[in-house]
Amino acid sequence: MSLSVEDDVVGARLRADVAQRADALWEVALALHEDPEYAFAEHRAAARLSGELDKAGFVVEHGVAGMSTAFTARSGRGRPAVALLLEYDALPGLGHACGHNLIAAAGLGAALALRSVLGETAGCVLAVGTPAEEGGGGKVLEAEAGVFDDVDAALMFHPGVYSWTRAPLTAQVQYRVAFHGRAAHPTGNPTEGIDALAALIELFNVLTSLGRRLPEASHIQGIITRGGTATNIVPEYAEGRFGLRAATNSALDALVAQVRAAADGVALATGTRVETERATLRYDHFNDSDVLSERFAAHLAHAGIDLTPPRPGIQLGSSDIGNVSTRVPAIHPFVAITDEGSDHTPEFAAAAASPRARAVLVASAGALACTAADVLMDASLRERAWARHGGGGESGGGGGGGDR
Template identity: 70%
Template sequence: MSRRPEDLDGLYERIRRECASRAERLWEVSRTLHADPEPAYEEHRAARLLGGELERAGFRVEREAAGLETAFVARSGAGGRCVALLMEYDALPGLGHACGHNLIAAAGLGAALALRGVLGEDAGRVLAVGTPAEERGGGKVDLAAAGVFDGADAALMFHPGVHDWSWAPLTAQTQVQVAFHGRAAHPTGDPTRGIDALAGLVQLFNTVAVVSRRLPPGSHVQGIVTHGGTATNIVPDYAEGLFGLRAATTAALDELVRELGVWAAGVAAATGTTADVRRIGKGYAHFRDNDVLSERFTRHLARSGITLTQPVPGTYLGSSDIGDVSTRVPAIHPFVAILGEEASDHTPAFARAADSERGRAVMLAAAEALACTAADVLLRDDLSARAWARLREKEAAGL
């Protein structure tokens, strides 16, 4: 049953007090994660720490969710609508928490605990979802495919960054392996028999460089050589490259993969080689922001003195497995700055910021705003209906 706005105002204040009462412990959890970074699929201690916090608060914790050793789903409540609060906690090799996932985890944890503490068991269902391997592999992709988000009415998270943006312009991404096959020969003793597979791969890189100038906004191809031959006195009969492809939408990404195959076939015909093109891994769908919910988060966050704006038009900021969740359920992924716009994530400076006083303040503000937005989803029929309608509109429009 929907609550009147005046009822919700009192509820928001109780949520803020609940988050404030947990502030020291949430910061302790964040700093523990920061001091003990674990890379993708190896976040065993992080998953135990977060799952344990939720279990002690009365959540029912399912570990190794979707067959992933470091994923978990913690459940609370019964009946009514359902909201999922997402936690990331993988770190970057060599850089630690240079993407601030320790802050994401602590904010999601704080929102889940505050929501349960204020609403109890009867106002709807809360899922606190531990999502490993955002940086490499995509735990959310597997969790979504396993049905973890089926029946949820919203999936909510925030991400620290260098912008204060109400939503994240995140592209679809995948990786494509291209292998060229030629014929080995001695480069001077029998030069006419050799068919240089590496030359084919190099020509593909040249083609990508030229064609990339006309790709649509958001589309991008970046490649590396993973095999280029074995010796300088042998014409390489095999060469292999790995290409990372991104595009503004999942449909545009599929078209870009098709185009790369066309370019490789053309190069093979020109060089006398043959080319095998193979998509690697699951990839990520593009992110569909649910502006109905993002606007609510923006309003709630403003109470902490942080103003979010729309992203700069034409700007794209990488990819994330939240995209696969956003195609199934209304979702948000705002950016909240812990460094200035002159800086960047995935740097040592950003890792330090993820353990700074500004990082602490942002994490606590985000926890409050996430919990209040989750309460809106659970208690306001009109909001949930509009969020679902907006998702279906974007799906129909291919956005």
């Protein structure tokens, strides 16, 4: 049996099931919004979401990939299998200014509808609780732990200020660069000192020059995290942290090599010793499954929401969904909950609890459920998605959602 937009009996049942749950799903979204928790500490959110799935008959596993706030909830077994991704971490000081409360509630609603309508006969539905998207990389750890190894597709949506079929999300990583010099009195014995802070500042100058000739979507942003202890001591140690972004994984590799070379050159020129090391998990660029994104967009149109391709030249940030998309066909469409400003602002946090956000939540949950049913019930769709995924590689979506 196959489910399509033209022959949508199962889809209508799924959307109706989600609609019946609308009040309950909105209650979950508001509860998360009112009680924001941060990376790797989302204990109440994880308990609430996994508890709802457990009550519905899903088999819940806690502590996935060594993270106390990560979980999986499984309905059915074997293949085909589809994963619905639930994000629920908030931003310190801003709360749910990225709308993760809506992502979690939509994934929950889609999973519950699929079990209610399809039971366990169509394959496996896996709801995955993914902590710490905002810089911690919960999905990176889950992917490395094999959570997605037996999955045919990974699905989620992200609230935004655009309604786009896919997310232009870049590859991203942070590096720590530390210079070691020699302390001295700046006037008493200045020739004996080797100024580590001067070396770090010179690295900033070199990287500023490098930034003028980087390709589109490549970017370096640095801060000084340690720069000395007193003005009457030549700093013997200085440290900076640098965020690097690029449109693709290979472009990020090239950028990392350039930063390392620049740091080594500055150390040689200044007589310092330099250490350059990765300071965070790496987020891969997002490789969109256009086959599945188009299907999601068609289902979302039932609710009167039309998605368009992303505007050329706009990069919205980075997310750990990229690391999932390198392993399985994945979607990460944006659905607007406001038409002004940007996320990661107090205004967007307010929008994530607005009437429009409720409508987007219900519509997106229904479209996710229908797209997941397509994956489970349509072998030709799965084959096309996997075929396109195998050929996607570096041509995937480029770069927005998470550690944005």
